[in-house]
Amino acid sequence: MSGQPRRALIVIDVQNEYVSGNLLIEYPDVNSSLANIARAMDAAHAAGIPVVVVRHLAPESSPLFARGSEGAELHPLVAARHCDHRVEKSMASALAGTGLGDWLRERGVDTLTVVGYMTHNCDDATVRQARHEGWTVELLYDAAGSVPYANARGSATAEEIHRVFTVVMHTGFAAVVSTDDWLAAVARGEPLLPDNIHLSNQRVVNGR
Numbered sequence: 001m002s003g004q005p006r007r008a009l010i011v012i013d014v015q016n017e018y019v020s021g022n023l024l025i026e027y028p029d030v031n032s033s034l035a036n037i038a039r040a041m042d043a044a045h046a047a048g049i050p051v052v053v054v055r056h057l058a059p060e061s062s063p064l065f066a067r068g069s070e071g072a073e074l075h076p077l078v079a080a081r082h083c084d085h086r087v088e089k090s091m092a093s094a095l096a097g098t099g100l101g102d103w104l105r106e107r108g109v110d111t112l113t114v115v116g117y118m119t120h121n122c123d124d125a126t127v128r129q130a131r132h133e134g135w136t137v138e139l140l141y142d143a144a145g146s147v148p149y150a151n152a153r154g155s156a157t158a159e160e161i162h163r164v165f166t167v168v169m170h171t172g173f174a175a176v177v178s179t180d181d182w183l184a185a186v187a188r189g190e191p192l193l194p195d196n197i198h199l200s201n202q203r204v205v206n207g208r
Helices: 030-047 100-106 119-132 158-169 179-188 197-206
Strands: 007-012 051-056 085-089 111-117 136-145 149-151 154-156 175-177
Touching (some): 030 051, 030 136, 030 179, 085 100, 111 119, 119 158
């Protein structure tokens, strides 16, 4: 991409479920990521960058994000802030069956900046679909977060999951950067670039 990016900030699933509900974000610290999400939203609005707030909803019988439940509501930090467009979704990607892609294209957006939850699920799904559909993508790693898992394949901490997913995303799916670095790039009107698979691998191979 050359020239000044035409960004939109995609705020994914910053809902009570992740902060005080049944699926608590453990890494990075949720209060820290919430603060960075707020900073990004405020900076985007000030810079004229469209802000899209996405909310995941499930049937009323669901243990997570049940429609009408407190857990499914937006966290007050996001609910109180400016947004240009709201999206409801039922699948992981914010672009899957929501019409968001058309809304973005109508406004000439070419770069999606992703924040919110969870790094390894809805963020990752949105990043990958966006990249495959031709957008340039950015992910703010300290404005996102993960939970720990254990199943038949083993277990992983929230930190392990967040770290591995952001490392993989930065190989080409998205420029994975801090909120501070993104704010500086916005102020300069500059793009942010990901790494690539070959170099990411060769740094390890050549360092052995």
